[in-house]
Amino acid sequence: MKGIFQPQQVFIQQDALNYPLGRELARRFHELEPVIYQKRIPAIRGLEPREKFQLSKKTLVVSLWQGREFQSCRPSAHWQLPLVSGCPGHCHYCYLHTNLGTRPFINVRVNIEEILKKASSLCKEMPKATVFEGAATSDPVAVEHLTGALAKTIEFFAQQPHGRFRFVTKFPYVESFLELEHRQKTEIRFSINCQEAIAAFEKGVPSLKRRIKAAGKAAEANYPTGFLIGPLFVFPQWKEAYERMLKELSVGLPEGKYTFELISHRFTLRARQWINTLYPENKVPMDEEKRQFKFGQFGYGKYLYPKAQRKELEDFFREKIRAYFPQSDVLYFV
Numbered sequence: 001m002k003g004i005f006q007p008q009q010v011f012i013q014q015d016a017l018n019y020p021l022g023r024e025l026a027r028r029f030h031e032l033e034p035v036i037y038q039k040r041i042p043a044i045r046g047l048e049p050r051e052k053f054q055l056s057k058k059t060l061v062v063s064l065w066q067g068r069e070f071q072s073c074r075p076s077a078h079w080q081l082p083l084v085s086g087c088p089g090h091c092h093y094c095y096l097h098t099n100l101g102t103r104p105f106i107n108v109r110v111n112i113e114e115i116l117k118k119a120s121s122l123c124k125e126m127p128k129a130t131v132f133e134g135a136a137t138s139d140p141v142a143v144e145h146l147t148g149a150l151a152k153t154i155e156f157f158a159q160q161p162h163g164r165f166r167f168v169t170k171f172p173y174v175e176s177f178l179e180l181e182h183r184q185k186t187e188i189r190f191s192i193n194c195q196e197a198i199a200a201f202e203k204g205v206p207s208l209k210r211r212i213k214a215a216g217k218a219a220e221a222n223y224p225t226g227f228l229i230g231p232l233f234v235f236p237q238w239k240e241a242y243e244r245m246l247k248e249l250s251v252g253l254p255e256g257k258y259t260f261e262l263i264s265h266r267f268t269l270r271a272r273q274w275i276n277t278l279y280p281e282n283k284v285p286m287d288e289e290k291r292q293f294k295f296g297q298f299g300y301g302k303y304l305y306p307k308a309q310r311k312e313l314e315d316f317f318r319e320k321i322r323a324y325f326p327q328s329d330v331l332y333f334v
């Protein structure tokens, strides 16, 4: 598969070797001489922050999920499903820069059954459908060829009367999902943006065309299919650019019902500092003078587009989505 992730170095937690997937990954990458560690992921020393970041993005960590509780995941789901964290892509605006800093390892958890068992118990606690998000801190499709974790999870949720699973991706590797029994309990969403934003900010991820093609295959395999459009940027001719994208999408997809999630661009001062350190050449618009400050959920503030611009974005997308995808729903705009 074109551009698929292959690590340059591998760290394996000793206890992960007690699981078949841990042993399989150790065998698969034995030529890279994996470092076996006990509790703490080894530090990468002697490199500048940027070099450390680059190498970490090529480092596969094979570990165990050892948390006791899942993190909550509003607005897209009830809970995060901690199968993977990290992503090999290099989108300049990526929300993971602040979460993972200079150690954005691609960390795959091998105790998938334990994670799913916990999910199952949470489903039983709630009277209505409980929704789990598989991509809260990762793009899990980027490493599915190594773990098969999503395929297992899709089949698991097919058997859960009250559980739903969803994940979002920019990677088009959906072939291994197409034949699975999913009973429409899993929603596959594709993260897309206009060509202008992709060319400017999204490095190391597949083209819009490939994402649309993959979405078409998911829809044809009867998966509930959706699109996360974002981050939405305001720039000269943004309306034309986003309309071209929606048109390309409508032409590339079978007729049907899709969901849309719309996220306008925002940044924190901490994120800006990281982005400028990690990608000094980046052109992400982060001028706080042109934004509206809003206190965030965790005590730090973020800079959104001013209210009038957000309204213009929202109105534009709701209207165009209605026109191009009359059967579809906009789940939220933020």
Ligand code: SF4
Residues within 6 Å of the ligand: 086, 087, 088, 089, 090, 091, 093, 094, 095, 096, 138, 139, 170, 205
């Ligand atoms: S694909 Fe998603 S998770 Fe990966 S770098 Fe881009 S924005 Fe971040």
